[in-house]
Amino acid sequence: MPSIGLHHYLALSAVVFCIGIYGMLTRRNAIGVLMSVELMFNAANIALVAFGRFVTPQLVTGQVVAAFTIAVAAAEATVALAIVLLIYQHHRGIDVDRINIMKW
Amino acid sequence: MIQTAWLIPIFPLVAMAAIVLFTHRHRALSAGISIAAVSLSFLWGWSVAVSVWGDPTVHRMSFDWLNLGESMYIPIGIQIDGLTGMMLVVVTTVALMVQIYSLGYMRDDPRYSRYYAYLSLFTMAMLTLVLADNFFLMFVSWELVGLASYLLIGFWFEKQSAADAGKKAFITTRLGDLGFILGLLLLYTGCGTLTFQGVFSAVDSHVLSGGLLTIAGLCLFAGAVGKSAQVPLHVWLPDAMEGPTPVSALIHAATMVVAGVYLVARSMSIFLAADRAAMVVAWIGIITSVMAASIGLVQNDIKRVLAYSTVSQLGYMIMALGLGGFTAGTFHLMTHAFFKALLFLGAGSVIHAVHTNDIREMGGLHAKMKTTSITFLIAALAIAGVFPLSGFWSKDEIVAATLGHPIFTVLTLAVAFMTAFYMFRLYFLTFTGKPRDQHKFDHAHESPKTMTVPLQILAVLSVVSGWIGLPWLEHGFSSVVFHEHPHHPEFHVVWAFIAALVGLSGIGLAYMMYYKGSIDPERVRARATGLYTTLLNKYYFDEAYSVLFVRPYYTMCRGWFWFDQHAIDGAVNGLGRVSVAWSVFNRWFDETFVDGAVNGVGWLTRGFGAIVRHLQTGRVQNYAFIVFAALVVLWLLQ
Numbered sequence: 001m002p003s004i005g006l007h008h009y010l011a012l013s014a015v016v017f018c019i020g021i022y023g024m025l026t027r028r029n030a031i032g033v034l035m036s037v038e039l040m041f042n043a044a045n046i047a048l049v050a051f052g053r054f055v056t057p058q059l060v061t062g063q064v065v066a067a068f069t070i071a072v073a074a075a076e077a078t079v080a081l082a083i084v085l086l087i088y089q090h091h092r093g094i095d096v097d098r099i100n101i102m103k104w
Numbered sequence: 105m106i107q108t109a110w111l112i113p114i115f116p117l118v119a120m121a122a123i124v125l126f127t128h129r130h131r132a133l134s135a136g137i138s139i140a141a142v143s144l145s146f147l148w149g150w151s152v153a154v155s156v157w158g159d160p161t162v163h164r165m166s167f168d169w170l171n172l173g174e175s176m177y178i179p180i181g182i183q184i185d186g187l188t189g190m191m192l193v194v195v196t197t198v199a200l201m202v203q204i205y206s207l208g209y210m211r212d213d214p215r216y217s218r219y220y221a222y223l224s225l226f227t228m229a230m231l232t233l234v235l236a237d238n239f240f241l242m243f244v245s246w247e248l249v250g251l252a253s254y255l256l257i258g259f260w261f262e263k264q265s266a267a268d269a270g271k272k273a274f275i276t277t278r279l280g281d282l283g284f285i286l287g288l289l290l291l292y293t294g295c296g297t298l299t300f301q302g303v304f305s306a307v308d309s310h311v312l313s314g315g316l317l318t319i320a321g322l323c324l325f326a327g328a329v330g331k332s333a334q335v336p337l338h339v340w341l342p343d344a345m346e347g348p349t350p351v352s353a354l355i356h357a358a359t360m361v362v363a364g365v366y367l368v369a370r371s372m373s374i375f376l377a378a379d380r381a382a383m384v385v386a387w388i389g390i391i392t393s394v395m396a397a398s399i400g401l402v403q404n405d406i407k408r409v410l411a412y413s414t415v416s417q418l419g420y421m422i423m424a425l426g427l428g429g430f431t432a433g434t435f436h437l438m439t440h441a442f443f444k445a446l447l448f449l450g451a452g453s454v455i456h457a458v459h460t461n462d463i464r465e466m467g468g469l470h471a472k473m474k475t476t477s478i479t480f481l482i483a484a485l486a487i488a489g490v491f492p493l494s495g496f497w498s499k500d501e502i503v504a505a506t507l508g509h510p511i512f513t514v515l516t517l518a519v520a521f522m523t524a525f526y527m528f529r530l531y532f533l534t535f536t537g538k539p540r541d542q543h544k545f546d547h548a549h550e551s552p553k554t555m556t557v558p559l560q561i562l563a564v565l566s567v568v569s570g571w572i573g574l575p576w577l578e579h580g581f582s583s584v585v586f587h588e589h590p591h592h593p594e595f596h597v598v599w600a601f602i603a604a605l606v607g608l609s610g611i612g613l614a615y616m617m618y619y620k621g622s623i624d625p626e627r628v629r630a631r632a633t634g635l636y637t638t639l640l641n642k643y644y645f646d647e648a649y650s651v652l653f654v655r656p657y658y659t660m661c662r663g664w665f666w667f668d669q670h671a672i673d674g675a676v677n678g679l680g681r682v683s684v685a686w687s688v689f690n691r692w693f694d695e696t697f698v699d700g701a702v703n704g705v706g707w708l709t710r711g712f713g714a715i716v717r718h719l720q721t722g723r724v725q726n727y728a729f730i731v732f733a734a735l736v737v738l739w740l741l742q
Contacts, residue, residue, distance in 0.1 A: 021732060024725065024728055025725050025728060025729050025732075026725075033724075033725070096723065096724065096725060097723065099722075099723075100721060100722030100723055101722060102720075102722040102724075103720060103721055103722030103723075
């Protein structure tokens with residue numbers, strides 16, 4: 001039985017990323033969009049960690065960047081949720097199709 | 105005294121400056137300064153004249169006025185000889201008398217100080233004129249007396265006629281002065297100097313050609329014609345009577361108007377060398393004399409009669425000079441100055457009393473104004489040439505000068521007759537008979553002492569001034585005032601008798617017509633209506649000038665005005681309209697094309713933006729889709 005290698009991780013990462021993109025582009029619920037974005041972050045984290053493990057095993061740069069990404073994602077989620085909350089108060093809903101205040 | 109003769113015109117100059125600059129608010133002080141100055145000039149002038157009388161050498165003093173090396177050298181200075189001495193006496197005496205007389209005559213005038221300033225200006229200029237040793241200085245003072253004359257004729261400038269008369273005098277004499285200055289330029293070109301000495305020695309040594317000399321002489325004479333009111337430029341003098349009467353006496357009878365005579369006398373060398381010019385002078389003189397005397401016969405304005413008399417007597421002097429009678433002309437100049445000043449001042453006294461110039465409103469004034477009447481009578485007798493008054497002697501000299509020219513002799517005697525007639529017509533109508541205007545007669549009064557004393561002094565001079573020309577006098581007038589060599593007049597008993605008889609018959613005719621009434625003036629007038637009307641209208645000179653010069657000039661002015669209004673203004677306005685049209689076009693071009701280009705750029709940007717902005721949907725998912733789509737496209741293209 002072939003052991004699990006880099007390709008498997010990258011494939012997983014790609015699948016998760018695509019699911020994330022699909023979700024981000026198609027979800028109408030702002031929370032759903034945010035969750036999809038989190039999926040994309042994590043797909044990127046998987047890729048980073050996998051490259052870190054298999055390409056440069058003696059260094060931990062991949063893992064460090066992944067840790068940073070998680071931190072940034074947390075901050076991002078905070079800000080985004082705050083925005084969503086305000087939008088909800090303003091529009092009585094969080095359907096992103098109806099939020100076009102940044103239109104020209 | 106002679107060394108300081110240059111002071112004589114300085115006194116009135118200082119007086120004028122003092123009045124104008126400092127004392128013009130103080131009437132009495134201004135008059136006092138002026139009279140004090142002219143008194144000094146009077147004393148100086150007389151003493152210079154007396155010393156000249158004893159010692160007939162010519163004194164000259166001069167300094168460089170303009171020295172540009174070879175090309176131009178004009179010294180100015182003074183020259184004193186018999187003629188100058190005589191003129192100094194005449195000018196200072198009459199000026200002093202007139203200034204004293206004016207104290208009374210001008211007493212109520214609001215511009216008293218100014219009047220005395222003008223008189224001082226005139227006196228200064230006239231004294232400079234007679235003292236000058238060269239034509240240049242003479243011309244300068246000649247113009248200055250013209251200016252003073254203008255100012256004083258128009259002294260009562262509130263009156264339109266006075267203002268007009270001033271202008272007329274100024275412009276008319278200017279015509280003559282144009283000739284004068286041309287003559288000076290000719291002489292300067294010919295002789296290279298303008299001093300009397302230089303010019304006359306050049307003339308005597310035949311440096312100038314005969315033709316040039318004749319033209320120069322005629323040019324100089326043109327100046328004299330203007331200033332001395334000879335035909336055809338005599339029209340200004342009668343109008344000049346608009347000025348105050350003392351001014352008429354000083355300027356327009358005794359002094360300024362004889363400047364022309366003085367000029368001709370001074371330039372005698374030129375006229376002796378150019379005998380054709382001299383004949384013109386003589387003819388102009390006698391024509392003026394006859395014409396003016398005949399006009400004087402019918403005038404009714406007391407001052408105008410005297411004005412025409414002045415013109416006529418000036419014609420006498422000019423004629424005598426033209427015929428070579430230097431002493432005759434200058435002698436008559438002196439005696440005339442005294443008796444004509446007296447006549448004018450007497451007329452002023454009458455006008456002061458009755459407030460009219462019209463002799464038809466006078467009459468019988470002898471009863472009210474004894475001094476004026478008697479002094480006027482003395483002057484009238486003098487001008488009529490009655491023995492032994494001054495006019496007798498000078499008129500005899502003039503008649504003697506015409507001997508050898510029968511036409512001149514006859515006309516001279518005719519003028520003597522007319523002079524005696526109009527002068528006594530004037531006297532009888534003014535002072536004798538019944539008052540024709542009772543109201544004016546009742547208010548008439550003798551003038552104050554300041555006016556009658558000058559009359560008395562001048563009356564004495566009118567009697568005795570002729571005596572210095574007595575033919576049998578050892579050192580008489582002719583031995584001092586002469587040209588080149590003393591001229592010893594012979595007393596022509598026959599001609600003196602004839603002249604006196606002519607004068608007396610003129611007086612007699614006036615006596616019969618205006619005193620006794622044995623000849624009715626109205627009937628004479630009816631018999632010669634045409635002649636009377638012509639004389640009353642002064643031979644239509646003013647009308648002729650109006651038709652010949654004034655109206656064509658006005659027509660020309662109107663023509664130029666039209667040209668100005670239509671052609672020049674038209675061109676200017678046309679240019680304006682073209683500018684406006686061009687500006688309108690420019691504005692259209694600016695608004696259409698330049699603004700169009702700018703706006704077009706904006707419009708294009710807006711239009712493009714309107715299309716492109718549809719990309720900005722505001723939906724984040726659209727943007728994300730585009731980003732990934734682009735990523736995918738880029739990846740595929742790789």
